[in-house]
Amino acid sequence: MANPSIKEVAQRAGVSVGTVSNVLNRPWIVAPRTRQRVQDTIRELGFVRNEAARHLRAGRSRTVGLVVLDVANPFFIDVARGAEALADEHDTMVVLCNSDGDPHREGRHLDQLEQQRVMGILITPVRTDSPRLRSLVARGTPVVLVDRAAAHGGRCSVSVDDRLGGRLAGTHLVERGHRRIAFVGGPLSIQQVADRLAGVTAAVEEAGGVSLETLEMPTLSVAAGRAAGERIAALPDASRPTAVFCGNDLLALGFLQAMAAQGLRVPHDMAIVGYDDIDFAAAAAVPLSSVRQPRELLGRTAMELLQEEVEDPGAHRHRQVIFQPDLVVRESSDLTRAD
Amino acid sequence: MANPSIKEVAQRAGVSVGTVSNVLNRPWIVAPRTRQRVQDTIRELGFVRNEAARHLRAGRSRTVGLVVLDVANPFFIDVARGAEALADEHDTMVVLCNSDGDPHREGRHLDQLEQQRVMGILITPVRTDSPRLRSLVARGTPVVLVDRAAAHGGRCSVSVDDRLGGRLAGTHLVERGHRRIAFVGGPLSIQQVADRLAGVTAAVEEAGGVSLETLEMPTLSVAAGRAAGERIAALPDASRPTAVFCGNDLLALGFLQAMAAQGLRVPHDMAIVGYDDIDFAAAAAVPLSSVRQPRELLGRTAMELLQEEVEDPGAHRHRQVIFQPDLVVRESSDLTRAD
DNA sequence: CCGTGCTACTGAGACGTTTCAATTCGATGG
């Protein structure tokens, strides 16, 4: 009635369970006649392998967990696509988990994934070095950090040079003549955000005579960007920055909306540079300048490192891959393109 | 060394495996002293439950599969969030799978999910009634259709009245005086798209004296929308439609970009109405009018129906829940709001 | 006809958990 097992297939086909298993896993060692008979029976009975049993037997599953900070951010979706593309080639499944920037949620997902004995975990952690993550690794689950460099050599990581990204944005704005710049970021406890700030700070300091003020928002969302925009728009003209560098594109989009709502023109009254260069950045009210990251490549490379580690843990040496971002200048920070 | 099992915990704590299992699952029946001792041992050894074994024993997993047409579409991400919110309350995990509109990919995901013996599957199927899905149900995996009404009473479904949505958009454009309207849609094999077209068609026919032309694109993506926009922009002024209704917001955003690139003003030269009202619609170059669907509620309700079915299959009666969409008018179709 | 070597197949054991009937152990009451 319910799902037939390998045993029932064996019985019906008149062979042993071992033979059915062989048909499934190493068909070439089974005589063609037998193989055919078993395959027919499988179809007839509608037999479906029980992954849980395989998994229990094998000790490890064929699943990889991917824990991201925000599924609503298309940046992470692209990272996931990259990871999944490679996973497909390895007959592996990717489970996407959303921590939403909450360490507690992150912990819950890690628990679940560890209980599932996943092959490994790709994660953009909420905090840099949680003990939870450390114990995970200690107990034998390979972890690859995504979009964040590993502090120690204890694990692999794939990241983008966020300091450089911040510097690119800062230098660009300084070169366009801005002397009052604001940085709108998410919580500085997120390493990427802190690094981007450090980058823009360095660029500004080198330039000299340029002020940089920081607005730390609780999240990296469109709503937070809108709130930040409203606060900045409320400043008197004289003290209001003329350019803003946002910690990611969601913030930038929100900020842009606020500018429109408050009647400030972009880029005339306010230049904006975002981060990530998500697809929607180019489609915004005013096309957004943004620091581009190789999103899919990030995910794909992380999965590559993980597969490498899983396939030969002995030979594997942890590596820190760091990509370079580049700046895409569009209308939001370029007066020459504006009407 | 490796992950300790319940057996090693039992040994170390000087109890039987049954007792450890009881501490884990029904702690109240274990004497406090023993319970404490076992819990200490668990912590000491870093014991982590093996979900595969539980699952094998239990016969079914605590996971639900959610198969969507396009993860890059924020609409489905919101649906997923709604589903996950409820899943959390039931201590259930959601696995998000992306069919990308490809029946083959969809089939692969369904195979994987069935092998995992998931509790159930929430799916926006590529085609209306695939045999693959039917056999899944026949073999005992509960399926709830999402964003699509079930043709027969054989399963639950949660959907939005797409015909009504199309009608709202059509009526709106007709009322604004448009007499040449275009529908830009994804493949009409997708039921939602066909229904939206049917709705707008009905609205146009009722109005009389209004022409509707259809442009069927291969996908519901920003790129496809851009391509559609370029084709329509290339038409001579006299025969070019003055308004377009796009099958979803991604198409609409792409279409909007093409208008800007070709020098056509929105809404003056071309009015645009999208579908889904994703968050980015409001942040577009010209804020998009769009037909809004209760995205999270869609996911949450689907999960509710599934849980209901799983918890008491006997008492469960399949239901078709249908929500009403509504139209959000913004600048892209409203001359009075444009500068 | 026997030994050898091969191919094809068999069957038991193990993976880690849950469950449940069976057992042990004290305490209580007669």
Added chain:
DNA sequence: CCATCGAATTGAAACGTCTCAGTAGCACGG
């Protein structure tokens, strides 16, 4: 002191698969 009872604990079976040592059968050469 024995019978009884309840609480606490035990131990084995079962879930479905894979693996591996073993067996059967056959062909071939000597």
